[in-house]
Amino acid sequence: MKQGKVWLIGAGPGDPELLTLKAVKALGQAQVVLVDDLVAPQILAYCPQARMVKVGKRGGCRSTSQEFIQRLMLRYARQGLCVARLKGGDPCVFGRAGEEVRWLAEHGIACEIVNGVTAGLAAASLCGIPLTLRGVARGVTLITAHAEDGSTPDWSALATSGTTLVVYMGVTRLEEIRACLLAGGMPGATPVVMIENATLPQQRQCFGTLAGMIGDAAGFGLRSPAVLVIGDVVAHAVRGESAERDTSPIERCA
Structure with a gap:
C-alpha cells in the first residue's frame, strides 16, 4: 500500500x-x-x-x-x-x-x-500596533508563559531586552508576569494591551500599563484565549480602519 x-x-x-x-x-x-x-x-x-x-x-x-x-x-x-x-x-x-x-x-x-499567521502578530496589527518601530523597539520576542515542564521564562532578562514582548498563554499568570518584569527593572508605566479572541468578531482589547495590569484585567474580565503585548510600541497604536472595526470594540482601562 x-x-x-x-x-x-x-x-x-x-x-x-x-x-x-x-x-x-x-x-x-x-x-x-x-x-x-x-x-x-x-x-x-x-x-x-x-x-x-x-x-x-x-x-x-x-x-x-x-x-x-x-x-x-x-x-x-x-x-x-x-x-x-x-x-x-x-x-x-x-x-x-x-x-x-x-x-x-x-x-x-x-x-x-x-505556515499560518500567528495570533500575536495579527492581534497587534488589528490594534494598530507595530511590534517593531524604529527608535522604539529593536525586535520582538514571542514567549509562552506556560511551559510543559513547569519552568518559567527569564522575565528579568526580558525586562531589559529592549524588545516588544508578545506573551501567549499568560492569562492565568498575570500576577507572576507583572511582578517579575517589575522586579527585573521594567518601568511600571510601560504600556500594555491585553487582546482576547484576536481577529474574531468577539475580539476585545484593553489598553493599560504594566503597573495596573492586574486591576485592568479584572475590570475587563479578561479570559483565554488572549495574548499580551508589552512594550513602548503599544503607546504608538494607530487608530486606523483595522483598529476601529465595529465587531472589535476597543476599551481603554483606567
Missing part, C-alpha cells in the same frame, strides 16, 4: 480571510483532518470531502493527549491517506510542529508544514 502524507497546517488566529492559499490547497487534498479547538469553523468549508476528527487542546480544559494525536497521524498515513493536522495560528509557534515532524520522520512518514 502506498504511504500517505501529513500536512501540518496553520489555520491562523481565527479570521478565515487570513488563511493562506497554500493552506486552502492542502485542505482541498486532505482525506482526514485532525482539527484543534481554536480553528474557526468556517475554515472547515475548505475540506468538505474530508473526515473530521476533533483533537482539541486548551489550557485548563480536558484535552486530547499529544501522544494520541501522533498515533492518529501515523495510523491514517499508514492507510495511505492524506492527513491534515489543522492548528490555530502557526504550527511552528507554540504549535508543537517540531516534535511532530521529528516523530513522523522517525516512523517514515512524509510531512510538510504550511
